[in-house]
Amino acid sequence: xTIHKEGYTSLAVTLLFIFVLNAFIDYRYADIAWLRWLAYxxxxxxxxxxxxxxxxxxxKFAADDKVxxxxxxxxxxxxxxxEELEYFKDKRLQVSIFMxxxxxxxxxxxxxxVVKFFKYHPGKYLAAWNPKxxxxxERTTVVVEHAxxxxxxxxxxxGALARRIVWYVKEGDAVEQSKEFGFIKxxxxxxxxxxxGTKINLELNQMVKGGITVLGELN
Numbered sequence: 001x002t003i004h005k006e007g008y009t010s011l012a013v014t015l016l017f018i019f020v021l022n023a024f025i026d027y028r029y030a031d032i033a034w035l036r037w038l039a040y041x042x043x044x045x046x047x048x049x050x051x052x053x054x055x056x057x058x059x060k061f062a063a064d065d066k067v068x069x070x071x072x073x074x075x076x077x078x079x080x081x082x083e084e085l086e087y088f089k090d091k092r093l094q095v096s097i098f099m100x101x102x103x104x105x106x107x108x109x110x111x112x113x114v115v116k117f118f119k120y121h122p123g124k125y126l127a128a129w130n131p132k133x134x135x136x137x138e139r140t141t142v143v144v145e146h147a148x149x150x151x152x153x154x155x156x157x158x159g160a161l162a163r164r165i166v167w168y169v170k171e172g173d174a175v176e177q178s179k180e181f182g183f184i185k186x187x188x189x190x191x192x193x194x195x196x197g198t199k200i201n202l203e204l205n206q207m208v209k210g211g212i213t214v215l216g217e218l219n
Contacts, residue, residue: 004106006166006183007054014050018043053186055104061178061211065147068198069178070213071110071154072190073103076206084193087117087143087153092193095200095215097208105184108211109144110192111152111218112177115169117143123158140167140182144175150218152194159188178211195219 003011025039062069078096083089099105123138138158145151156165167182169175184190192215194200199217202208208215 001055001057003051004054004056004183006185007050010050010054010185011047014047018047049101052102053105056106057104059209059212061108062214063177064214065112065177065218067217068110068152068192068194068215069108070097070202070208070210070215071108071181071192072097072099072106072208072210074099074190074208076202076204076208077189078191079200079202079204081196082193084153086119086141088151088193091196092153093196093198093200095192095194095202097190097192099184099188099190101186104210105186106180106210107156107182107184107190108178109175109181110154110177110215111144111146111150112175113144113146113152115142115171115173115175116145116151117141117153118167118169118171120165120167137188138165140165142167142169142181146218148218150195152192154193155191156182156184157189157191158184 022039022043025036029035074097077098078094080094081091082094084092119141121139124136140156141153143151143153158165164185169181175181198219201214201216
């Protein structure tokens, strides 16, 4: 397992904070053993927590031009028909994956194709399970068109803890299935909007892995 590049700064800041905190306690409260050991314990927990946020485990990623691959690790929390009002402006099949703090936070392309649309939206930080988070939170919208002409829209959505969305794509880019397109620091949610009638291979509350689990079949 390696550490994702988005975690370097956060880990450095965490280590600096831990060093300063423990140096202060060792100097100021050297005679209070229980306080020093408490600080050591909390420091270890803090470091390991931040470390796991940015882990990048080695995996054998899926590649199949006939299927849609899950873009993120997490739990399937929405499978329903809804109106997509930003790009398609019609009815689509929405699939949403919630990324908890213990999930890998890397986001991966669900299909190969060309980026036809990209937009970043600053916004609020409502809890990821709030229905309004899809349209009011900080988010990105990406539309990739497959070689067969099928467009798929996916959104990175910030949540109550997630305070920074990172993306690596722009309009006109050719992207490859299961390759990274972004990262959400400290988790949250990814929504996909598929053509109505798309065969979905998932169930609600199912745990999935980004770049590996097959979400559905391309029309």
